[in-house]
Amino acid sequence: MNAEEFRKFAHEAVDAAVDYMENINDRPVRPAVEPNYLRDLLPQQPPAKPENFQTVIDDFNHVIMPGMTHWHSGKFCAYYPTGFSYPSLLGEIYTAMLATxxxxxxxxxxxxxxxxxxxxxxxxxxxxxxxxxxxxxxxxxxxxxxxxxxxxxxxxxxxxxxxxxxxxxxxxxxxxxxxxxxxxxxxxxxxxxxxxxxxxxxxxxxxxxxxxxxxxxxxxxxxxxxxxxxxxxxxxxxxxxxxxxxxxxxxxxxxxxxxxxxxxxxxxxxxxxxxxxxxxxxxxxxxxxxxxxxxxxxxxxxxxxxxxxxxxxxxxxxxxxxxxxxxxxxxxxxxxxxxxxxxxxxxxxxxxxFRALKVWFTIRSYGISGMQKFIRGHIDLITHFKSQVEADGRFEIMNKVQFNLICIRIKPEYCQIAAASPAADPTALANLTNSRLVDLINASGVFLIKSDLHGKVIIRVVIGSFKSDMLSTDFIWSVIKRCTDEVLAPTICTTTASTTNEAG
Amino acid sequence: MNAEEFRKFAHEAVDAAVDYMENINDRPVRPAVEPNYLRDLLPQQPPAKPENFQTVIDDFNHVIMPGMTHWHSGKFCAYYPTGFSYPSLLGEIYTAMLATxxxxxxxxxxxxxxxxxxxxxxxxxxxxxxxxxxxxxxxxxxxxxxxxxxxxxxxxxxxxxxxxxxxxxxxxxxxxxxxxxxxxxxxxxxxxxxxxxxxxxxxxxxxxxxxxxxxxxxxxxxxxxxxxxxxxxxxxxxxxxxxxxxxxxxxxxxxxxxxxxxxxxxxxxxxxxxxxxxxxxxxxxxxxxxxxxxxxxxxxxxxxxxxxxxxxxxxxxxxxxxxxxxxxxxxxxxxxxxxxxxxxxxxxxxxxxFRALKVWFTIRSYGISGMQKFIRGHIDLITHFKSQVEADGRFEIMNKVQFNLICIRIKPEYCQIAAASPAADPTALANLTNSRLVDLINASGVFLIKSDLHGKVIIRVVIGSFKSDMLSTDFIWSVIKRCTDEVLAPTICTTTASTTNEAG
CATH class of the missing domain: 3.40.640.10 (Type I PLP-dependent aspartate aminotransferase-like (Major domain))
Structure with a gap:
């Protein structure tokens, strides 16, 4: 690839980056691929001769992108977020240009x-x-x-x-x-x-x-x-x-x-x-x-x-x-x-x-006020989300919400009520029900994870993506609410109870 | 910075990258700055408010760039090279776009x-x-x-x-x-x-x-x-x-x-x-x-x-x-x-x-043949360089040249001849003379380093930059030759001998 070919493909990459990030919330947050999906889609041998980069980018779009998880989507509530901003991306480009x-x-x-x-x-x-x-x-x-x-x-x-x-x-x-x-x-x-x-x-x-x-x-x-x-x-x-x-x-x-x-x-x-x-x-x-x-x-x-x-x-x-x-x-x-x-x-x-470059670009572009605004924006969203959880009534909030993470679970009594017959072990039933809820949420267009809090399954919701906004936050809540309805519906709970029995 | 501002500055970054790399051999390979040069040029406090990115890029060009060493210049012969290629740079851009x-x-x-x-x-x-x-x-x-x-x-x-x-x-x-x-x-x-x-x-x-x-x-x-x-x-x-x-x-x-x-x-x-x-x-x-x-x-x-x-x-x-x-x-x-x-x-x-992306882009763009050509190109250059060293006659080649590194030193007898009076310790004189040569070369537009080989100072010349070519290789040799003339000139050697005496 010579300099002019690079120039062409790099300009396209810039436009692709804007398009990707500005429309990221429209994508499914997680890919629908099974382990080793890539193996059948790409050759096992390296190419003997140079390939045209257009072929490579086509493969990137049709083979790699379908296997990506989109961390900056507003529907990504797992772990903690990872960083992105446009000035930082410029920092990465200049860092890679200098390649020192x-x-x-x-x-x-x-x-x-x-x-x-x-x-x-x-x-x-x-x-x-x-x-x-x-x-x-x-x-x-x-x-x-x-x-x-x-x-x-x-x-x-x-x-x-x-x-x-x-x-x-x-x-x-x-x-x-x-x-x-x-x-x-x-x-x-x-x-x-x-x-x-x-x-x-x-x-x-x-x-x-x-x-x-x-x-x-x-x-x-x-x-x-x-x-x-x-x-x-x-x-x-x-x-x-x-x-x-x-x-x-x-x-x-x-x-x-x-x-x-x-x-x-x-x-x-x-x-x-x-x-x-x-x-x-x-x-x-x-x-x-x-x-x-x-x-x-x-x-x-x-x-x-x-x-x-x-x-x-x-x-x-x-x-x-x-x-x-x-x-x-x-x-x-x-x-x-x-x-x-x-x-x-x-x-x-x-x-x-040269990692300091992206830091410098980011601090200068945002200023202290811009960085504060970014953090406070997520705090506003989590506050809004929390009020919906509280209004619903079926959830316990399991952590002190001091930042942009809220940990919730369906209250054990709701799991009991929904069960066909009362469970011998309410904690186990609550754990099973909340685990099922996590699976269902993750199959419904939101990505979050559960954790274990002193033996209790909790559901972690982090609102902190680059593209988190009120719309995506309301979407997350609507998915959680709908999945909770489904998990607590009698037919599901019969299965749950039966699974509990099997596990016991 | 919004998406459209990013788009503008990122397109400029792409053009800047091409311009930088295609003209890198015209730059001084090393910066002319003293320790802590940056401290007086940038504010000690982070900005309270967002700054326009044009100001940041202006500072990048006028403050950061003058403090950079240019690793991909053909005049860079120090250490071993670090990697650069256009497909790999595209990999870095897409990796930073996904930011996973x-x-x-x-x-x-x-x-x-x-x-x-x-x-x-x-x-x-x-x-x-x-x-x-x-x-x-x-x-x-x-x-x-x-x-x-x-x-x-x-x-x-x-x-x-x-x-x-x-x-x-x-x-x-x-x-x-x-x-x-x-x-x-x-x-x-x-x-x-x-x-x-x-x-x-x-x-x-x-x-x-x-x-x-x-x-x-x-x-x-x-x-x-x-x-x-x-x-x-x-x-x-x-x-x-x-x-x-x-x-x-x-x-x-x-x-x-x-x-x-x-x-x-x-x-x-x-x-x-x-x-x-x-x-x-x-x-x-x-x-x-x-x-x-x-x-x-x-x-x-x-x-x-x-x-x-x-x-x-x-x-x-x-x-x-x-x-x-x-x-x-x-x-x-x-x-x-x-x-x-x-x-x-x-x-x-x-x-x-996501580091595999740049590897995949690079292998596919170069193919096996392209990567071989890159390595062999450097081997050709070092072979050419070595023949010039051999023809000169004043140098010992201190390593088996199997790759693209050649280690040389001025032969001790030339250091003796150039000295005003014969030195008591020929090894020490040779080390001093070759160290002076390294300093002089590095002050003359080439960057290389010396090393120690079982007590002997050797000069390492690596021809392996992205922009190494016949022109830059001949330039390196011309600088080494001219600096050697200067180091071995009688007036300099008097000083050398005197320094030796002082050291002893």
């Missing part, structure tokens, strides 16, 4: 320096203390919250072992590592446990209360117990907006307790952290400035394309000590003099895309 | 399935056995070679400890981990050592021979020594195309030795693996199909944008066992039934971009 590898300052000074600037801007917009991005602190872009949490665990582990050795030089670092233990709650995103698993570290999931909140007292008890066993608690993740229910841990208490015991406290605000661009959410975020590190995914709820997790650490040297290796061929005078640092020293990968 | 998160099959079946297909295509194009991508094997895209090596070390560690426990159930996994040791050579990319450091594992750099090759016998000796010390060797990286000199380890011997001792052997072919699309390079790659895992970066020398490392493992379950965690909200029927798997189970991050 910014692993150090030398290889594109603007890449490193714009990352510093945008991370400072973001910190200021979120209300983070300067200790997170200046002096000994540093804000940098990681690929995901999982990566951010992983990196901070690595840094905390290294720092803890060094501290143990400083107290007692006879401490064996390998031996010491076997005693370390990571904490998170039973509601924390799986990435903390995954990081501990990968690192071969002990992990303990601390129980949350009925509202899915991790209390400081629970942490304190665990530390006491584990220290009595000879273990060394060294890391805790506290969450600002948990995955299942968007709950907020007792961050001030956890941060204080962690500091008391010399434990690294990390705040995972992957999803809800974006709300902090609006001052009205700051009162929920007490304690976040007391932690050792903090992450928020701009690629979730703040208009920036994946991948873009902002990680802020107060002790940047702890990360570099644990991670950095600089071979001879990567030395250069500005590094040796200390005038610059290498961003690759904060991550596993050497290579880096 | 393909962490599991459900969230975009095409994302997972196209990744399988393209990884199979690549394996076939590279001559990899089916064991690497079918049955128990799996090819998947990682963000970088560093990530790929890291993941395989995690898998190997987990598998090794399980095997130890299977033999002796009393083995304590934490205790066992303290005995594990990772091997690589003193020429292996730093990512293997970095991974060991992050994981808190023992690491040993094995010495290479004069040609920078790791021999099987060296590995065997190290294993014997370490086992005698009670350690457990469990992982070795063998490199196909090392970073400094593009050397090829004794892969058949290392793979055999590793198998004999139950050690996981990984082939890091990050850079040179791309050459295997041409059959004439296959004879250099004996043994690669006998290893446990293999990686190649399409984002280095095979036209695909960063990030795109293909990782192939023969025991995919070993990776999943070591990494995967699936919380309740990520369960779905196709996963539970075993019909599909989650690509997030092969990596640290949960989230994933």
């Amino acid at each position: 590898n910014g692993f150090n300052w030398l290889n594109g000074p603007a890449i490193t320096e714009l990352e510093y600037l945008t991370m400072e801007w973001m910190a200021k917009m979120l209300g983070l203390d300067a200790a997170y991005y200046s002096g000994d602190g540093r804000g940098i872009i990681q690929g995901s919250a999982s990566e951010a949490v992983f990196m901070t665990i690595v840094a905390a582990k290294n720092r803890t072992i060094k501290a143990l050795q400083a107290k007692d030089p006879s401490v064996d670092p390998w031996e010491a590592a076997t005693k370390l233990i990571v904490y998170a709650s039973d509601q924390t995103h799986s990435c903390t446990e995954k990081a501990a698993k990968i690192m071969g570290l002990r992990f303990r999931a601390l129980p949350t209360d009925d509202t899915c909140v991790l209390k400081a007292e629970t942490l304190r008890q665990a530390v006491d117990e584990d220290q009595a066993q000879g273990l060394v608690p060294f890391f805790v993740t506290a969450t600002f907006g948990t995955t299942s229910t968007a709950s907020i841990d007792d961050i001030p208490g956890i941060v204080d307790t962690a500091r008391h015991f010399g434990i690294w406290s990390h705040i995972d605000a992957a999803y809800a952290g974006s709300a902090l661009v609006c001052p009205e959410f700051r009162s929920l975020a007490g304690g976040i400035n007391g932690a050792d590190s903090f992450n928020v995914n701009l690629h979730k709820w703040l208009l920036v394309h994946f991948d873009c997790t902002c990680l802020y650490v107060k002790d940047k040297q702890a990360l570099k000590d644990a991670i950095a290796i600089t071979p001879s061929y990567q030395q250069y005078k500005e590094l040796i003099s200390g005038a610059v640092e290498n961003l690759c020293d904060y991550q596993i990968s050497l290579g880096r895309r | 998160n393909g962490f599991n099959w459900l969230n975009g079946p095409a994302i997972t399935e196209l990744e399988y297909l393209t990884m199979e295509w690549m394996a076939k194009m590279l001559g990899l056995d089916a064991a690497y991508y079918s049955g128990d094997g799996r090819g998947i895209i990682q963000g970088s070679a560093s990530e790929a090596v890291f993941m395989t070390i995690v898998a190997a560690k987990n598998r090794t400890i399980k095997a130890l426990q299977a033999k002796d159930p009393s083995v304590d996994p934490w205790e066992a981990a303290t005995k594990l040791i990772v091997y690589a050579s003193d020429q292996t990319h730093s990512c293997t050592e970095k991974a060991a450091k992050i994981m808190g594992l023992r690491f040993r750099a094995l010495p290479t021979d004069d040609t920078c090759v790791l021999k099987a016998e060296t590995l065997r000796q190290a294993v014997d020594e370490d086992q005698a010390q009670g350690l457990v060797p469990f992982f070795v990286t063998a490199t196909f195309g090392t970073t400094s000199t593009a050397s090829i380890d004794d892969i058949p011997g290392i793979v055999d030795t590793a198998r004999h001792f139950g050690i996981w052997s990984h082939i890091d072919a990050a850079y040179a693996g791309s050459a295997l699309v041409c059959p004439e390079f296959r004879s250099l790659a004996g043994g690669i199909n006998g290893a446990d895992s293999f990686n190649v970066n399409l984002h280095k020398w095979l036209l695909v944008h960063f990030d795109c490392t293909c990782l192939y493992v023969k025991d995919k379950q070993a990776l999943k066992d070591a990494i995967a965690i699936t919380p309740s909200y990520q369960q779905y029927k196709e996963l539970i039934s075993g019909a599909v798997e989650n690509l997030c189970d092969y990596q640290i991050s949960l989230g994933r971009r």
